[in-house]
Amino acid sequence: MRTPLIAGNFKMFKTAAETADYVLALRGLIAGRHGVEVMIAPPFTSLQSAAQAAAGSAIAVGAQNIHWEREGAFTGEVSAGMVREAGARFVIVGHSERRTLFGETDDSVNKKVNAAIAAGMTPVVCVGETLEQRDRNETLAVLDRQIKEGLDGATGEQLAAMVLAYEPVWAIGTGRNATPAQAGEAHFHIRQRLKQWFGLESSDRCRILYGGSVKPDNISKLIAHPDVDGALVGGASLDPKAFFAIIQGARTT
Numbered sequence: 643m644r645t646p647l648i649a650g651n652f653k654m655f656k657t658a659a660e661t662a663d664y665v666l667a668l669r670g671l672i673a674g675r676h677g678v679e680v681m682i683a684p685p686f687t688s689l690q691s692a693a694q695a696a697a698g699s700a701i702a703v704g705a706q707n708i709h710w711e712r713e714g715a716f717t718g719e720v721s722a723g724m725v726r727e728a729g730a731r732f733v734i735v736g737h738s739e740r741r742t743l744f745g746e747t748d749d750s751v752n753k754k755v756n757a758a759i760a761a762g763m764t765p766v767v768c769v770g771e772t773l774e775q776r777d778r779n780e781t782l783a784v785l786d787r788q789i790k791e792g793l794d795g796a797t798g799e800q801l802a803a804m805v806l807a808y809e810p811v812w813a814i815g816t817g818r819n820a821t822p823a824q825a826g827e828a829h830f831h832i833r834q835r836l837k838q839w840f841g842l843e844s845s846d847r848c849r850i851l852y853g854g855s856v857k858p859d860n861i862s863k864l865i866a867h868p869d870v871d872g873a874l875v876g877g878a879s880l881d882p883k884a885f886f887a888i889i890q891g892a893r894t895t
């Protein structure tokens with residue numbers, strides 16, 4: 643059985659002090675609750691304060707991006723080893739905002755996935771189609787390409803430990819979530835492809851999150867699909883109470 647994972651992507655919100663306050667509030671809310679894994683990905687500058695505030699709790703910390711090199715003359719970039727030392731155990735790779743606003747490609751996603759694994763971190767690899775691609779009936783082909791190229795060279799064992807996130811671009815920050823049927827169709831397709839490319843056992847263990855306007859009132863229906871293993875939450879993760887409501891809505895036990 644895959645343990646559901648509810649992950650919060652803070653994007654460019656919250657200072658280090660605000661993140662620490664948030665984590666203290668969230669850990670008070672989730673104290674003693676089990677059955678759902680929880681991760682938050684604050685900005686780089688908040689990683690250390692998040693990790694310190696979360697120490698000894700069930701809250702894991704993730705980074706929102708990394709560079710694929712270990713070190714070098716890459717002004718403004720941060721490596722996997724650096725975010726890991728700051729306390730991150732997960733790293734979001736290939737978010738659509740990075741793809742569309744910062745030129746991320748399937749090739750750079752692939753290098754970052756490898757760098758994350760080499761540093762002992764869990765990559766959360768984001769895939770998803772734009773509205774134009776959906777309208778042209780290209781959704782499944784886009785997902786195939788992003789997964790095939792983004793995960794090129796990964797072993798079944800590595801895939802099993804990874805997290806994928808299906809985030810349709812048209813559902814991000816728009817208040818328009820994919821319907822449970824649309825999410826289910828994409829997740830089912832992704833699982834089938836993973837099975838084909840990495841084998842039954844690995845594909846069964848890999849968690850696939852849904853992301854795009856997840857809120858306390860839609861999480862239960864989304865996660866009811868057997869191939870939806872949790873959520874990557876943007877806006878609604880910024881308020882600990884709303885995020886906690888989503889965590890509760892994801893509990894299957």
Ligand code: 13P
Nearest residue numbers: 651814815854855876877
């Ligand atoms: P929203 O939940 O704000 O739509 O953002 C989703 C997202 O991009 C998570 O990575």
